[in-house]
Amino acid sequence: MILFWTRGYAGTSLKDIEAALDMRPGSIYAAFGSKEKLFRSALTLYAERSRTALSETLSEAASPLEGLADHVRKLGRALAAPTQTKACMLMKTMLESSDNERVLRDAAEDMMRQTEAAFRDAFQAARDAGQIPADRDPVRLASRLQSEVLGLRAYAQRSDAPGRIEDLSEDIARDLEALATCFR
């Protein structure tokens, strides 16, 4: 999965996959069917893990809004560590897929919408709990947060990012919390 994540769909050759899985082409095709199917399962795995991480952070937090802020701060800490790739795999897939790979694009979009729906539910819960003003639209807040996270992760890909990422994620988290404080 990490291979596809870092190099993308078209950028990963079967040679790379053979080496990573220590399998020969025949076995790979017997097990996964095609490069595209293998990529899609990698994409699904990525999305599931992301969703799990988010829901765990949300459930551990004292409130939905703090949960979202925690999520952003955790992300910032993760992105400050040196890893192969930082940017969101769904975003990378969406950006690299052309028309003849529309299936992948659509799949990535769908999964991204699921994440955004989780954000929306959290904002909705925060509003129901009176933590944020009633005139705030959870859908709009969710797309804003989605966009901020995409931006943060894309920015993190820059080689000079490590020193700025924690400030960035802290700013985003503070803005989330400010939704509550401006209401008191």
Place this chain on the structure above:
Amino acid sequence: MILFWTRGYAGTSLKDIEAALDMRPGSIYAAFGSKEKLFRSALTLYAERSRTALSETLSEAASPLEGLADHVRKLGRALAAPTQTKACMLMKTMLESSDNERVLRDAAEDMMRQTEAAFRDAFQAARDAGQIPADRDPVRLASRLQSEVLGLRAYAQRSDAPGRIEDLSEDIARDLEALATCFR
């Protein structure tokens, strides 16, 4: 340029370029040297145009901060229109480039830093003019804005984005202006 922008470096084949320029391979190589050099000049052209657009918007605005807010709103309007590609070409290049294309990655990063420097100068000017609080760091604000713009443009790539983009850019622009209003 648009071809490279939409499909990326590796995703654009010489066949595509031949068709787009109505030139045969020999002429292309005589004129540009290599696919990589052609891509780099496309990247440079893109960055120059972006920079020009930004500086024009800034110079037309009543104040640096309003200039930045205008820039974001203009971007939102542009992204709401149906175009081939929305996401920033520098970001796409940064994300798709692997280690064997490090030259492209570095070039894209450099150009992105120039944009960010322009943001920083505008924030600095706003602070010097007393428009934003003195304890605000222009560098930090600039990286935040850079990240927000990257996020906005990546989000705009989604097929269901058109309806949300203007809200998103409006939210970002308001947050910029709030740097001033919270100071009054």
Place this chain on the structure above:
DNA sequence: TATATGCTTGAGCGATCGTTCAAGTAAAGC
């Protein structure tokens, strides 16, 4: 031990990649 079964192997398929270069074409100078 002989046979059947399921999995792995890697040579090789046709297609496409970026790139080159001998040959062809067109305009300029004499």
Place this chain on the structure above:
DNA sequence: GCTTTACTTGAACGATCGCTCAAGCATATA
């Protein structure tokens, strides 16, 4: 009209792409 010069052409190169399949291997069953 002939030569020179500058530019264009497209066939073809080696490399690599995703993928296939006859052959080989190892284990289970008889």
